[in-house]
Amino acid sequence: MTAASEGGSPPSDGDQVLPFQLDALGVRGRLVRLGRALDAIIERHGYPLAVARPLAEAMVLCATLATSLKYDGIFTLQISGDGPIRLLVTDLTTDGALRGYAQFDSWKLAVALGAGNSDAPDGYVPKLFGQGRLAFTVDQGRHTERYQGVVPLEGPTLADCAHTYFRQSEQLPTGIKITARRIVENGTPHWRAAALMVQQMPEFDAGRMHVDAEQREDDWRKAVILMASATEAEMLDPNLPAPRLLYRLFHQEEPRVFERRPFAARCRCSRGRIDRVLRSIKRDELDDLRDSSGRVSVKCEFCSTEYAYDDGDLDRIYASAA
Numbered sequence: 001m002t003a004a005s006e007g008g009s010p011p012s013d014g015d016q017v018l019p020f021q022l023d024a025l026g027v028r029g030r031l032v033r034l035g036r037a038l039d040a041i042i043e044r045h046g047y048p049l050a051v052a053r054p055l056a057e058a059m060v061l062c063a064t065l066a067t068s069l070k071y072d073g074i075f076t077l078q079i080s081g082d083g084p085i086r087l088l089v090t091d092l093t094t095d096g097a098l099r100g101y102a103q104f105d106s107w108k109l110a111v112a113l114g115a116g117n118s119d120a121p122d123g124y125v126p127k128l129f130g131q132g133r134l135a136f137t138v139d140q141g142r143h144t145e146r147y148q149g150v151v152p153l154e155g156p157t158l159a160d161c162a163h164t165y166f167r168q169s170e171q172l173p174t175g176i177k178i179t180a181r182r183i184v185e186n187g188t189p190h191w192r193a194a195a196l197m198v199q200q201m202p203e204f205d206a207g208r209m210h211v212d213a214e215q216r217e218d219d220w221r222k223a224v225i226l227m228a229s230a231t232e233a234e235m236l237d238p239n240l241p242a243p244r245l246l247y248r249l250f251h252q253e254e255p256r257v258f259e260r261r262p263f264a265a266r267c268r269c270s271r272g273r274i275d276r277v278l279r280s281i282k283r284d285e286l287d288d289l290r291d292s293s294g295r296v297s298v299k300c301e302f303c304s305t306e307y308a309y310d311d312g313d314l315d316r317i318y319a320s321a322a
């Protein structure tokens with residue numbers, strides 16, 4: 001199965017996670033980078049800069065958290081608030097299909113940014129999302145329990161919000177750095193996003209039972225300082241391969257890198273899924289969804305694909321439900 005055959009963009013070198021471990025410090029981490037997948041998703045929607053950058057950062061955060069968990073299914077990150085961006089949803093499947101969308105109010109957005117500004121300011125969370133919450137869900141199928149974590153939006157950046165989540169939900173100290181920009185390569189603008197995460201390993205897993213608490217604390221602090229020393233430019237640089245960036249940051253700790261996993265922009269919507277959604281609604285309630293030609297038209301928010309149903313199609317759907 002290839003991504004291209006399903007209408008998505010092919011995976012590129014820029015769309016992947018590279019897990020690593022710093023044995024000397026008892027720390028594991030990952031470097032996640034997104035490139036072409038972002039271009040595919042953002043361009044399809046034509047989002048303004050100030051919506052595109054938060055979406056790009058949220059997508060790289062989603063990919064970072066999702067690939068830190070052992071699950072088989074769908075990891076979803078959702079941000080909702082009372083600001084200009086009402087809702088932002090992004091999800092990643094275990095096999096690397098990534099998608100995302102945002103709902104926003106153009107007027108509120110223009111007011112929040114102020115005259116002459118089109119990009120999201122640094123520390124945009126309060127301004128663009130307002131009061132709200134950040135939620136994570138892991139869905140592993142019909143017969144398993146859903147895992148959900150919810151934290152209020154606290155702090156100026158999405159990384160700050162993620163830190164609140166780590167503090168509240170994880171026993172292991174975790175640090176994350178996130179960045180996203182539209183950069184011009186060879187005269188063409190492209191989106192790039194990157195996240196670096198480090199996490200203290202449980203003593204047993206790290207094989208460091210002999211290390212005392214003070215040393216562990218020093219080692220952890222060192223890992224965070226080295227992670228934080230990464231510049232935005234090098235995190236986003238398409239010409240700086242991920243292993244080389246890790247080596248640049250952590251060479252004294254001799255980082256051990258693991259198999260990288262690719263992502264690709266790919267939506268999971270299909271006519272069959274929309275059929276099931278429609279079937280769950282009473283047929284006469286579908287009248288609100290009819291367009292000028294009388295057909296029921298449903299648009300996938302993630303990829304903007306339109307699914308149209310005439311009365312013959314609806315007869316078929318409701319007959320198969322009986």
Ligand SMILES: [Zn+2]
Nearest residue numbers: 267269300303
């Ligand atoms: Zn779709």
